[in-house]
Amino acid sequence: MTFQSILFTDTSIPIEETLSTPSFFTDLNLDQITTAITKSKEEYNLLPFFYSPVKNMNTLEYRHEIFRDLANENLYKTIQEFAFNMQSMREKLKTTSQLRYLYQKEGYFLDVIKFYAQTVQTFSKQLETIELRSKGFLEFRQYLKNYIASTVFLDLCNESKKIQEALSQIQYCLNFEGASIHVRKYEDEEDYRSMVEKTFDKFKQGSVKDHKKTYLFRLDMNHVEAAILNFVAQLYPETFSIVSSYYTNNQQYCPSIIQRFDREIQFYISYLDYIHPLQKASLPFCYPNVSTRKNGISATDSFDLALANKLAGTKQQIICNSFELKENERVLVVTGANQGGKTTFARTFGQLHYLAQLGCPIPGKIVNLFLFDHIFTHFEREESLTSLHGKLQDDLVRIHKVLEQATPQSIFILNEIFSSTTLKDAFWLGKNIIEKILTLDTFCVYVTFVDELSRLNKKTVSFVSTVFPENPVMRTYQIVRQPADGLSYALAIADKYHLTYTYVKGRIKNESVAATEK
């Protein structure tokens, strides 16, 4: 089968162009990521691609291969250049449609074609010199090679070249006299401009001011110019009739496969543009292993992509984190110091899964993930005007709904739910929710202040946000797999005020010491 798409292996399924933002995007800050990625690429309408996670392993592999090829800077630059040229071509086409006079449209259309032909020819030639490995690129290159050798394409080019040549040969003369302009063919009249120049050449000495008036080049014409062009067309009727028919016959000059490629390749380019500064700052990215079976998931040195992007350009460094769930483990219970990176950790977990299923390189060194069908998130919302009771009710309604929809292939990310209830309630509710999740056998990240939830059973794993032992007020932003002690944060506060046991003990001075000090 010949090349169809650089994004999809199965093109029989139509792209859903009108998808709205998935519900979990905001919670995971994926909306920030995709907004930044697609910014200044609006014309390609890339969001539908970012809203459609892939569930087909072949397609994921297909995309990985293409991303790997694009790591070659030559290829990347070649694509950039092609994209830029295609953009310019569309601009020109738009200009054509805006021109008022038909003779102008027809004339300018030839430039568009010339530009288009050069663009695809150059692109094809450049691709030939680049070592490609991906199925997608290899097939596309072959397609393009065949296309530019096809008679359709060659005729398109040759004919336009011939016509342009004929037009450029035309030379006409304008005689201004009084309020009339006489238009006729040029008849070898002497170049008076040069004669005058030559005469006055003698006085040239050093540089003087340029007295030429600058006329901004406007492509469109006024009616006087148009009238002159009409006369010129009448002076050269054959040439102008060929131009007309060429214009009419070649409106659909660009094959849809090329147009589709031009759009779809931007999925890769835009993503790479986004992560490139981070890669340059030595943040690791990798191609994850995605499995349909639950034989453990893990990530080393991963990070929140949206946060990394925000911190890039500041002096702050993003902290990388690792996690692992072994074969039978399902729930990561994250506890520990506030503002210690728990939410970021939860988001990272979700982002990794989502980005992995777009077929993109993702933050981390070695990452093994699960092929999900849905991601469900429940993040604490800003306190609304409803009463505490109302909020709890709201939370529970939402959780319930989510649990109804979930399948064993789903992923849960629950962040500080029930934080507004009593510890006892939060523990009890949490325990029940986790049990339900475990019954479903889905993967889950559960961020909570309730330590006890981390010790529910063997399927729950405790992760703790940590502080620097020497300065407990400073967060490490490291989330570490270790038992939750429930004390670390309180200790940090105590330490800050020099009220830990040691401090307090040491500070209470012996009376005699105090006396001698006096």
Place this chain on the structure above:
Amino acid sequence: MKVLLLQKNDDFTVRKEFSIHEETLFKDLELQIICNAMAGDDNPLLFSISKTAILTTTADLETIQYRQDILKDCLKNRDIIQNLYQLTETGIQGDKNHYYNIFVNYPSSILHYSDETLNFYMMILKKIRTIADEKASLFSSDGFVQLFSMLQQELTDSYFTEIADHLKNLDFPHGLSVSASLGEANKGINYVLRKQKKSNKNWLQKLFAKKEPGFTFQLAERDESGARAFSELKDIAINTTANTLAQSVDHILAFFTQLQIELGFYIGCLNLYDQLIEKKLFISFPVAFPLNEHQLSFLKLYDSCLALGTDTCIQSNDLSANKKDFIFITGANQGGKSTFLRSMGIAHLMMQCGMFVCAELFQASVCTKIFTHYRKEEDHSMTSGKLDEELLRMDAIIEDITPHCLVLFNESFAATNERDGSEIARQITQGLLENDIKLFFVTHLYEFPHAFFDKHLDNILFLQAQRSPDGSRSFQFTEKEPSATSYGQDLYNTIFL
């Protein structure tokens, strides 16, 4: 067309900005007086030209000779020079009348005004050429011979006719013809003004001749946007040609301006000459020696600044100081030390800008540049701030000075006690001297000159203001061991007794 009356190969440019050293030199040597004399009736242009010339000295012996020759021609042919100078003036003034009208930058109006101005310029150029034709034989300097023959070669009668034809044609009495071709989106491009074909058919042939295919666009009477488009198209067509003419105006104006400036220098010299002669003073053309020959000798050198400001007879000095690199001038107050120093400085400057000098004979090696380091007259206090200021100026000089320059010191480093001032001066001058820098130093310090005197170096000369046995001053200088007092006593006596 180049004037080249000051430099064989290059234009002379009037400077508006001068370095701090040059301004100091100008002030210390009171060059204002000379420049004023050169400027005649307060002519600011002549003043700037003179100032530039005097401060932009040349160390090139050929250039000095080149200018001296031209100046001699000028002295012989004053009327012709004045006449030429007047013509450039008329040309430049004429431009102001015509050309300043071009505020609108439409090519058609630029073309029109340039055409008019060029007609006027051609008239001036013709007059200048006529002078060249008639008077060239009276001149012998390379500069004038070259200028006149250039004018004769470049501005022939046939060339004037050619220009006149163009200027007539460019009024477009028979309409205007341009060729064009089709560019992007079939817009007209490459507009080239064409010479209209003269039909050699008679009216009968014309009537029956096969009609050339063509179409005529007639501008409707009330079509205002059409009228604008019409004239814009015309403007685009003549844009380049209008520029050619306007630039020619600029070029010819530049030629007039350059001629005026370079003649202006010699006019300035003539003005100065007149004033000196009026005072029955004498001048001579100096002999410049290469900088490494360490020449300096003169007869009856007088201070032109002083001379221009007074009607009384002024003193002149003789000196023979060949192979001397360091001249100490010591001695009595009011003994003419400063005047003597200034007259030497000015003579160097005048020689090195190609002028005559105020002496019966003056021969000297050229120097690369001249610096002055004068004690500030207005301040006689011995404060440390004063010394700081002096050293700061010295520092600036050291920053820019090169070997074979000349530094004139006038009572420098006296703003501290004798011993310190002497030591500072000694160390500085020793350093300069060893860098092949020539020094004239007027000083009241005693230890400083003595330190050098004790070394018995051949290239150091010690001059002392003479003092007659009766205590009166002769304003003459003799070679003598620096003395310990400067006869303030005498001065006191003159004033109080």
